[in-house]
Amino acid sequence: MNPRQRRGAVLLILAMIGAIVVFTSVIGYVGSVRAEVRDKISVLQLTRPVTAYSQVDESAVKRVRVTAQGMPREALLTDLQDLTGKVAATDVPEGALLEKGMFVNAPTLQPGQREIAIMIDAETGVAGKVQPGMLVDIYASFQQQNGTTQKSCSMRVISKARVINVGQLRKQAGQNPNDVTQVVPITFALSVRESLNLTYAESFAAKVRLALIGGRGDEAVPKMAPVCAAPVAR
DSSP states (O other): OOHHHHHHHHHHHHHHHHHHHHHHHHHHHHHHHHHHHHHEEEEEEESSOBOTTOOOOGGGEEEEEEEOTTSOGGGBOOOGGGGTTEEESSOBOTTOBOBGGGEEEOOOOOTTOEEEEEEEETTTTTTTTOOTTOEEEEEEEEEEEETTEEEEEEEEEEEEEEEEEEOOOEEEEOSSTTOEEEEEEEEEEEOHHHHHHHHHHHHHOSEEEEEEOOTTOOOOOOOOOTTOSSOOOO
């Protein structure tokens, strides 16, 4: 074999090797694309922000395809029917992929009841123990000025209030910027009178506390001096 033939043979071999490398790369790329397409799932995404305890309808979501790698498929919402009878457990920003843990069952009210939510101090509100469906007594402590003297009292403003939802723990700033407390939004199902009593207590009481009810929970509340303006719950 003369030098020209040897050079031709070498070039032919290099061309064949190059073709094999290109073919392998194309096959690998096509395989990765197919795997990515195959691993994508269709999920629901918010098109606008949703506030806590609000329902999410079809106009607020769109369907998008995302890669399932590293994502818990069982936690993602893929069907609009999964939102039926649900409300957001907390504020959900625009663009968020919807997950089951973001939503809770919408509260069911009895005829004449009102749904009302207040912020409860985590330290005084039996933090971590109050769950939807539980009955609690709601107590309030008042400070009242009578001339030059200040009188105090604590009273039960609502008896056997039914909890229908417990929100996420959050921080709330006080009058002093450095005074930050942990609070929990808790929603109750109350009558009109009870709603007024709770609103009064939230607005004017120094402290509002929850008390979980044990046993029959029908113990009588001791009578107190007429210091508080609001009536004691019966």
